Amino acid sequence: MSAAAPCARSKRALRSVVAAQFFSSLADNALLIVAIDLLMQRHAPGWMTPALRLFFYLSYVLLAAFAGAVADAAPKGRVLMATNLIKLGGCALLLWQVQPLVAYALVGLGAAAYSPAKYGILPELIPQEELVAANGWIEAGTVLSILFGVALGSTLVGKGLALPAIGAVYLLAAACTLAIPHSPARDRAALAHPGRLLRDFGGSLVLLWRDADARISLAVTSLFWAASATLQFLVLRWAAERLGLTLSQGALLQIAVAIGMAAGAVGASRWFPLGRALRALPIGIALGAVILLMTLVTQPAVAAALLVVIGTLAGLLLVPMNALLQSRGLLYMHPGQSIAVQNFNESLASLAMLGVYGALLYFDAPLLPTLAGFGGFLVLAMGAALLWSRRQRPQERFGYSPAPNRLSTRSQSESPKIRQ
Structure with a gap:
């Protein structure tokens, strides 16, 4: 053959x-x-x-x-x-x-x-x-x-x-x-053996949160997807109340975010390779600041342009953080387990933020203060992640060390890998 x-x-x-x-x-x-x-x-x-x-x-x-x-x-x-x-x-x-x-x-x-x-x-x-x-x-x-x-x-x-x-x-x-x-x-x-699966998963979760680079990337990606899930519904409400659009039109407006994310992902592969992944963190602060600008917009065309910018910043931030997390996860476990841990953290964060937003809706919180609070929270949270990363690796100044840290010196028998 x-x-x-x-x-x-x-x-x-x-x-x-x-x-x-x-x-x-x-x-x-x-x-x-x-x-x-x-x-x-x-x-x-x-x-x-x-x-x-x-x-x-x-x-x-x-x-x-x-x-x-x-x-x-x-x-x-x-x-x-x-x-x-x-x-x-x-x-x-x-x-x-x-x-x-x-x-x-x-x-x-x-x-x-x-x-x-x-x-x-x-x-x-x-x-x-x-x-x-x-x-x-x-x-x-x-x-x-x-x-x-x-x-x-x-x-x-x-x-x-x-x-x-x-x-x-x-x-x-x-x-x-x-x-x-x-x-x-x-x-x-x-x-x-479901009990063993739970123990292995718990061990993998602990391993990634104890790794300096994985901890930062897990925190950022979890925050990102929680914000993304909430922003999806905020945009629909914003489109209806501020732009006068129907549900169908507001949903189409979200395409601008996806277009921006695609452009940002392309740019991230060029400007933020794995060795410079942590240098993308300041983009998260800019993302929150641009979301704050949504409170000032009342024209659909301006709204679409702003959402493209938001999507671009999101793509620039997410791609290097994902790459960093996957590279650290490979030091300790097979890729499927790493993805499962990442999904767990991101989904748990999304549950929390959607729960808060749902509570605000239940108590009839006005749109603009909710949107401003959301953007302000992102600025503060991403600023905290930036300071955290500096303290974690003060010598490298946003660099990335491919060498395994002290956790990776454990023998494979100690590492909670799932059967290959």
């Missing part, structure tokens, strides 16, 4: 995974917009809107220790199919007029199990030298799915066929997984 045959198979496999990810994420983003509209149609209390994401992230927190094991206990292609069908079930519950919070929690359950399988299947299908490019395709497909998903959801708002159309997209994502080459389960007994 020629050397070209395995290469062709790996390319077909990658196309299938990227397509499944694109359609699954597209449906997720469209469904959120439609679910918000359903709550508005039912005149639900304002706090229920951010609670949609709160219930979604709750699944990530509860499944954090087990999601990786689920991906290892069965062929990952089948896991990807099953999790898309679980998401389809959440969509069906909305169609059957079940409480949207319950339905969206089921979607979150599928998403929590989907994430480690999505990233874990790539090394099984793609040669090692092509993994970086493969991850790039996954991320590019995700960004595009956000853009088109928000647009699709905005288009479908108020239409009777909205939920069946989104359900069809989930089915399409599941169908794409049928083209993924079969690979055996990595460890069929991965779920046999």
